[in-house]
Amino acid sequence: MTKPPQQKAKNKYWFVLGREPLLSSAEIEAVFGLKNFTLNPPVLKMSLPELPDPKDAIGNLGGTIKIGLEIGVNFGMEDILNKMAEEIKKIAKENGKTNFGLSCYNLNSKLPIKIWGMEIKTRLRGEVSTRFVFKNEPNLSSVTVEKNGLTGKKGIEFLIASAGNGKYDLGKTLAVQPFEELGQRDFGRPARDDASGMLPPKLAMIMINLAQIPRNAIILDPFCGSGTILTEADVIGYKNLIGADISNKAIADTKKNFEWLNKEYKPFAYKKQTANNEIKLYETEIARIHEFVKPASIDAIITEPYLGKPLRGRETKIELEKQANELKKLYIDAFTEFKKIIKPKGTVVIIIPKFKYGNGWVKINCLEEIKKTGFEIIPFLKNQTFLFYHRPNQFVGREIYRFIAIS
Ligand SMILES: C[S@@+](CC[C@H](N)C(=O)[O-])C[C@H]1O[C@@H](n2cnc3c(N)ncnc32)[C@H](O)[C@@H]1O
Structure with a gap:
C-alpha cells in the first residue's frame, strides 16, 4: 500500500x-x-x-x-x-x-x-x-x-x-x-548617482521578487545606472546577471558597487549569500543591446529606465507632456529590443514613470504599443494592472508593470 x-x-x-x-x-x-x-x-x-x-x-x-x-x-x-x-x-x-x-x-x-x-x-x-x-x-x-x-x-x-x-x-x-544591512547597501556602497536617480534597494528587491524566476535565471538590467537591481539580485542569490547602460560612468559605478558587495559588504546579522560572483556589463544604448546579448537568451528583464529630466514641480503641463512623449518613444523602442533578446515567455518587470501636475498626473501612454511589440501584461494580486510607488515630496511617481513575452 x-x-x-x-x-x-x-x-x-x-x-x-x-x-x-x-x-x-x-x-x-x-x-x-x-x-x-x-x-x-x-x-x-x-x-x-x-x-x-x-x-x-x-x-x-x-x-x-x-x-x-x-x-x-x-x-x-x-x-x-x-x-x-x-x-x-x-x-x-x-x-x-x-x-x-x-x-x-x-x-x-x-x-x-x-x-x-x-x-x-x-x-x-x-x-x-x-x-x-x-x-x-x-x-x-x-x-x-x-x-x-x-x-x-x-x-x-x-x-x-x-x-x-x-x-x-x-x-x-x-x-x-535587516535594517543595518539595508542601510549599508543603500548608503554605504561606494558609487551613488543621485542625479540620475537611484532606486531604493527595498524597491529593487520587490521588483526582482515580482518576476517570479528561479535562482538560476539569467537577469538583465539594460538601464542599470549604479546597479541597484543587479546587486539586490545578487543578495537574493541570483548568479547570472547582466547589466547595460548608455553611460560609461554608470557601467563603472555598477562594477564598483558589485565588487564592493562581493568583497567588502559584510551583513551584520544574517547569512552572507554573495560570494565572488561575476557580472557581465556592456556600455550600450538600448537600441543596440541585441549586438551584445544573444537572441532569446534572457529569462527576465528587470529595470528602471530613464525617468526623464529631474523635475522641480514648476514645469508646465506642456513641458511634462513633451517629456512624456519623448519617453514614450524610448520605452516602446526598448520593448522592441527586449523582444529580440528575451526567451519566449520571459518576464519583464519595469518601472514606467508618471509626472505630478497639480492634483493629477501626466502619464506616458505606451501600454497598447508595448503590447504590439509582443508582450502581455501579467497583473498583480489578480487584478492590479500595475503597482504604484511614490514618496509624497517627489514629482515623479513610479508605476511597476509585469509583462510576459508572447512566444
Ligand atoms: C533612472 S536611471 C537607473 C537607475 C538605477 N535603477 C539605479 O538604481 O542605479 C536610468 C539609467 O538609464 C540610462 N539611459 C538613459 N538613456 C538610455 C538609453 N537610451 N539606453 C541605455 N541606457 C540609457 C542612464 O544612463 C541611467 O543610468
Missing part, C-alpha cells in the same frame, strides 16, 4: 508590511503564493508550511518589516495578559532574565501598552526576572526589537492585532527586516 503523501506542518504567519501594503502583498504573493490569507494593513496573515529560517526569508523580502508567528486568536484582555505572561515564563525558566515588548497593529483604540507591560511584570514577579522594553509608541521599530534581543533566546516581542468585537489576536516576532 502506498503511504499517503506527507502533509507539511502549517503555521499561521504574520507579515507586518512596509509603507506600501499593496506592493508588499504583491511581493508575498509572488514569493509564497497567496492562499487563505487575510489582509488588514499593515498585517497580512497567512498559513504556510514551516519557514525554516525566517531571518533568511525576511532578508530576501523588500516590503516586509516583521515576520511573526501566530500564538492564538480572540483573546479577551485578561486572557491575553495571562498568555503573554505564560510565554515569557517559558523563556525565562529556560534562559534567565527575559526582555519583552508589545507592538499593536490596526487596533481602533489606543492600547495602554505601558499599563499592560507593567501588569505582566507584576504577574511574573517573584517567579522569573523580566525587563519590559517600552518606547511610548504603538509599535516597536525593527531597531528596538533587534537591539533589545526581542527575537533572540532571551527575549520576545508580542504582536497584538484586533480580532474585531473588542478581542485580540496574538503573535510573536520571529524576524525583523
